[in-house]
Amino acid sequence: MKNYSMNQIRNVVLLGHGGCGKTTISEAMLYVSGQVKRQGKVDDGNTVSDYDPEEVKRKVSINTSIIPIEWKDHKINILDTPGYFDFVGEVKQAVRAADSAIIVVSAKSGVEVGTEKAWDYAEEAGLPKMIFINGMDDEHANMNQILEDLREKFGKSIAPFQVPFKENGRFAGFVNVVKMEGRRFVNGTVEPCEVPAGMDDEIAPVRNMILEAVAETSEELMEKYFNEEEFTPEEIDKALHSGVLDGSIVPVLCGSAIDTLGVRVLLNSILSYMPSPAEAKSSVEGKNPKTGETETRKVDENEPTSVFVFKTIVDPYIGRLSIFKVCSGVLKADSVLLNGKKDVEEKLSHIYVLKGKEQIEVSQLCAGDIGAVAKLQETMTGDTLSDLKKPIVYPEIEFPESLLMMAVFPKGKGDEDKMSAGLNRLMEEDPTFRVSLNKETLEQIMYGIGDQHLDVIVSKLKAKYKVEVELKAPTIPYRETIKAKVKVQGKHKKQTGGHGQYGDVWMEFEPSGDLNVPYVFEEKIFGGAVPKQYFPAVEKGLQESVKNGVLAGYPVVGLKATLVDGSYHPVDSSEMAFKMATSIAFKEGLKKAKPVILEPIVRVTVTVPDEYMGDVIGDLNKRRGKILGMNPKGKYQVVDAEVPLAEMYKYATDLRSMTQARGSFTMEFDRYEEAPMDVQEKVIEARKKEA
Numbered sequence: 001m002k003n004y005s006m007n008q009i010r011n012v013v014l015l016g017h018g019g020c021g022k023t024t025i026s027e028a029m030l031y032v033s034g035q036v037k038r039q040g041k042v043d044d045g046n047t048v049s050d051y052d053p054e055e056v057k058r059k060v061s062i063n064t065s066i067i068p069i070e071w072k073d074h075k076i077n078i079l080d081t082p083g084y085f086d087f088v089g090e091v092k093q094a095v096r097a098a099d100s101a102i103i104v105v106s107a108k109s110g111v112e113v114g115t116e117k118a119w120d121y122a123e124e125a126g127l128p129k130m131i132f133i134n135g136m137d138d139e140h141a142n143m144n145q146i147l148e149d150l151r152e153k154f155g156k157s158i159a160p161f162q163v164p165f166k167e168n169g170r171f172a173g174f175v176n177v178v179k180m181e182g183r184r185f186v187n188g189t190v191e192p193c194e195v196p197a198g199m200d201d202e203i204a205p206v207r208n209m210i211l212e213a214v215a216e217t218s219e220e221l222m223e224k225y226f227n228e229e230e231f232t233p234e235e236i237d238k239a240l241h242s243g244v245l246d247g248s249i250v251p252v253l254c255g256s257a258i259d260t261l262g263v264r265v266l267l268n269s270i271l272s273y274m275p276s277p278a279e280a281k282s283s284v285e286g287k288n289p290k291t292g293e294t295e296t297r298k299v300d301e302n303e304p305t306s307v308f309v310f311k312t313i314v315d316p317y318i319g320r321l322s323i324f325k326v327c328s329g330v331l332k333a334d335s336v337l338l339n340g341k342k343d344v345e346e347k348l349s350h351i352y353v354l355k356g357k358e359q360i361e362v363s364q365l366c367a368g369d370i371g372a373v374a375k376l377q378e379t380m381t382g383d384t385l386s387d388l389k390k391p392i393v394y395p396e397i398e399f400p401e402s403l404l405m406m407a408v409f410p411k412g413k414g415d416e417d418k419m420s421a422g423l424n425r426l427m428e429e430d431p432t433f434r435v436s437l438n439k440e441t442l443e444q445i446m447y448g449i450g451d452q453h454l455d456v457i458v459s460k461l462k463a464k465y466k467v468e469v470e471l472k473a474p475t476i477p478y479r480e481t482i483k484a485k486v487k488v489q490g491k492h493k494k495q496t497g498g499h500g501q502y503g504d505v506w507m508e509f510e511p512s513g514d515l516n517v518p519y520v521f522e523e524k525i526f527g528g529a530v531p532k533q534y535f536p537a538v539e540k541g542l543q544e545s546v547k548n549g550v551l552a553g554y555p556v557v558g559l560k561a562t563l564v565d566g567s568y569h570p571v572d573s574s575e576m577a578f579k580m581a582t583s584i585a586f587k588e589g590l591k592k593a594k595p596v597i598l599e600p601i602v603r604v605t606v607t608v609p610d611e612y613m614g615d616v617i618g619d620l621n622k623r624r625g626k627i628l629g630m631n632p633k634g635k636y637q638v639v640d641a642e643v644p645l646a647e648m649y650k651y652a653t654d655l656r657s658m659t660q661a662r663g664s665f666t667m668e669f670d671r672y673e674e675a676p677m678d679v680q681e682k683v684i685e686a687r688k689k690e691a
Contacts, residue, residue, distance in 0.1 A: 001068065001353050001360050004075040006301055006368045007276045011077045011325070013094045015121060016104035017114025018060060018083030021134040021257050023049045025104060025266075026067045026080045028257040032188070032264055033069050035355075039260070048356035049080045053463055054456055062087055062456055064094040064311060066323065066354045066370055071267045077370045083114050085661050086453035089399050089432030091121060093311045093381070096397050097325045097370060099280035101127045102266075104134050107141035107254070111149040113661050119154055128244045128275060132266055133254040136164055136171040143254060144202075150252065159213040159240075160206045160252040161269070162262075165196050171256060175199060177207050178236060188260045213249045214239040237272075244273045245280075277368025284327050286384065286394040289340030295392055297328035301366045304390035305329030305337065310397065312381045314429045316464050322379055323354065323372045327394065329387070331371070332364045337385035339378055340393040346385055348373045381431050399431050402447040403667055404652035406454060406471040408435070409444075415467050420444070422465030426457055433457060440555070441475040451653050476646045477600060478683055479672050480549030481558040482593035485510035490585025492577050503577030505530065505538060506565035509589040515558040515598065515672045518546045523563040530566040530578070537575035538563050541582030550590045551597055551680075552687035557672065561586075597680040598672040600645040606655065607636050608663040615658050623647035624676075642670060646679075 014022040027047045031039040040047035045056035049065040061082040069076040079094035081087075095101070101122040105115055122129050133146055143164055150158045162174040173184035175195050180203075182193040195203070215225035217239040224231065231239075243249030253269060255262020283296045286306075297303050311323040335348050352359040352372045365371045379385060382396035410419040423435045423444070434447045448454040454471065461467050487508045494501040512520045521539045523530075530538070546556040566581075604625070608616050616639060617627060625643035632638075648667060655663045675683065 001070070001075075001362060003362070003364060003366070004369065006278055006299070006366055008074045009077065009277055009366075009368045010074065010270050010274050011079070011097060011099040011277060011280075011368065011370060012270055012274060013079040013081060013091075013098035013101045013122075013127070014104060015081060015091065015095075015101050015118030016083055017106070017109070017112035017118075020083060020104045020106040020109070020112075020114070022080055022083065022104050023047050023061055024257040025102075025132065025134060025263065026065070026078050028260045028263040029069045029071075029076075029078060029267060030067060032260050033071050033267070035070065041258075048358075051357040054459055057459075058456075060084060062090070063313075064090040065356050068353055068355055068370075069267065072271060074271055075369075076267065076270055079370075084452060085114075085117070085656065086448070086450040086456075088449060089430060090311075092397055092399055095121050095125045095127065096308075097310045098125075098127060099277050099368075100270075100274040101125075101129050102270075103129060103131045105131060105146060105150075107133050107135040107143065107146065107256075108138045110142075110146050111153055116153065116662070123247075126247075128247060128273075128280070129250045130244070130269065130273065131158070131250060131252045132262075133252065134257050136254045137256040137259060137261070139169070141171070147206075147252065154250070156216075157213070157248055157250045158252060159210050159243075159249045161210070162252070162254055162265075163199065163203050163206050164254050165199060171261065174254065174262070175203055177203060177210055178240065179233070180207070183265070185261050188264075190262075190265060210236075210240075213243060216248055217243045241273055245275055284394060286392040289338075289343065289391050289393050297392060299328060299367050301330050303328035303367070304387035305331055305335065306384060306386040306390075306392050306394070307331055307337070308394050309379055309381055309383050309385070312429050314425045316425070319375050320428065321359075321372050321374050322376050322381075323370070324385070326365050326367050326369050326371070328367050330364055330366045333362075336388065338388050338391045339383050339385055340391045341383050342378045344378045345388065346376050346379055348376070348385070350374065380428060397431070400449065400664070401666060402432050402434060402449050402453075403665065404450055404454065405445050405447050405474055405649060407441075407443040407474040408446045408469050408471055411468040411470055418465065418467045419461070419469055422461045422467055423457075425465065426460060430457075438474070438477070440477050443474055445474050446471070449652070450656060473649055476683075478552065478554045478675070479515070479557045479598040479600075480551050480554050480590075480595055481515065481556060481598055481674075482509060482511055482590055482595050484592070484594040486589050486593045487564070488585050488589040488592065490581040490583070490588065492580035492584060494577075495572075500569075500572040501574065501577040501580070502569035502572035503534070503537075503574070503579070503581035504567040505563055505578065505581045505585055507582070507585045507589060508562040508564055509586075509593050510560050510562075512558050512560035518555065518557050519543075519559040519561055521561050521563075525563060525565070530563065530568060531573075534568065534573070534575065534578040535563070537578040538582045540575075541579035542586065544579075545583050545586040549595065550587060551595050552684045553691075554597065554687075556590070557598070597675045597683050599675040599679065601642050601670050601673050602645050602648060602667045603670040604641045604643050604648070604651075604665055604667050606639045606641070606663060606665040607633065608639070608659050609635060610637055612659045612663060613637050613639070616655070616663065619654065619658060623651075644673075644675070644679075645669075 030036045067078040081091045164174045182195040183190040184193040307324040313321040492503045549556045625641045628640040
């Protein structure tokens, strides 16, 4: 692959609902540009984009793939993203590297939740957008309805550039509304034709949409529009290009990728309307790692070199592959750059351009281009590599929090280390996946975006790292405490040959009022009933005892223990004996002091569109939640609630199905609270069964 200058590059992310045809479009682009001899199909598992065994098996994209298309002396880096919401991390990575977005809409299904999310991601990142309505050959395709829905959802910026027409019931071509010329599909390519008769009523409103959009780009054009003067083709083209760049115009094109219909027009439109890296962003901002001060780099080949690693692929055989975008300067093979975040130097021996799983070695990449490098020692997703003398660190990618949690256990005996190593590798690859050890329950807890996300992780562990695991609901970290004050004796007396054992304590147990601390220990001994040297032994006995409560063996919190009296033996008393005596007093005392089970309560913030409010609040009430407040936020409502953690493990999945994936939530631990009696009984019963 030859070297391309910055002005010859376009970085375009394909976004859209799952199954709308993004991978088929990238495959059609490869085919029409002559880079593959045969167009692959998702169902046949032979596309360039979906090469991961999991993708082939499931027939859906799981990872973002980079597909460089060489077209008319330009290079278009297509970032093909997954449409399923569980793999949103991959989408965020691709959006960060892109300079523009094509939102794919299925002609059959129309505007879906994934379409809305795609729009939001592109808006958030400030990317110029284009919409491609795919699958126009479907008998149920209704472009007019889709245009209406797009305008209703996304406003006046929607500008259809084409009006399709059919011949003998089949999608045969379109009218280019910008140029007011007909185009017919012949053997996959487009040829000029007359505008079919009887289409005036269909074309007029669409042409009007375009002229309105053009008029809105400047006061001069607005005046011409109101005076009913014709725009020149140059004025239209210039206005459309600048309108696409500033987001005031979103062109809508149509076609059928499976038959490559409209794909050449799409490629030409990318070159005409989508920005080069320098046009998209003239400079990028970061921090100097040495001084902490903000600095900017021009997106320019003459600037000091800096690259941002936006994705990592980990292969058990090849090792780590870091995928990056060159933000400034020219990156050459054998460069040594500084990872400013970790303050280490990295040598980039060989640099590659990726085409799906294929690695094409290149000698250099200029500002704005996308490439990959293998075997970096310390660099991970979100790191910046830059010139040793002119270091810079760019902001990291913001990923959504993973809130679906499951405990993970190896199926095979002795596979713990193998499982941990595999999980760590998968975390390097996927920043939305994390694992942590719960020190109390000693369970490894996996966090993911949704069920499908964790399911893919389990499959990858088996396929890549040869370890089978099972997932279970994590153990809830309940606590125990007391509600009453009691005074009890604990006596440990044992006579054997030689020295015996003697320890005797009288203790008062009562609630301390602070559930964040296991216990508070005091002594009120008068007259040396228990010598001072045994006080630490009493506290040690207490310290060990609070690890297991008397109801279900959960740790005890909020306890105040006061040593008030006791007795000792000059020969038989020892630290061990007083420790044992304290343990006896603890068990006796807690049974009498009205022990209760406490459950963890989390603070939950749910953000949902208005229409789902009733369902969400009803569901939180069913989960024993307490609604604290509701606040409007744009077109969403934000619900604040407190809910027992035990009711929240599957909430990520349930909220998604309840709101068609439009809702989101955050959750953080708040406090412990006494559980209702029926819950306490269930917890005690469950612990007995476990024992």
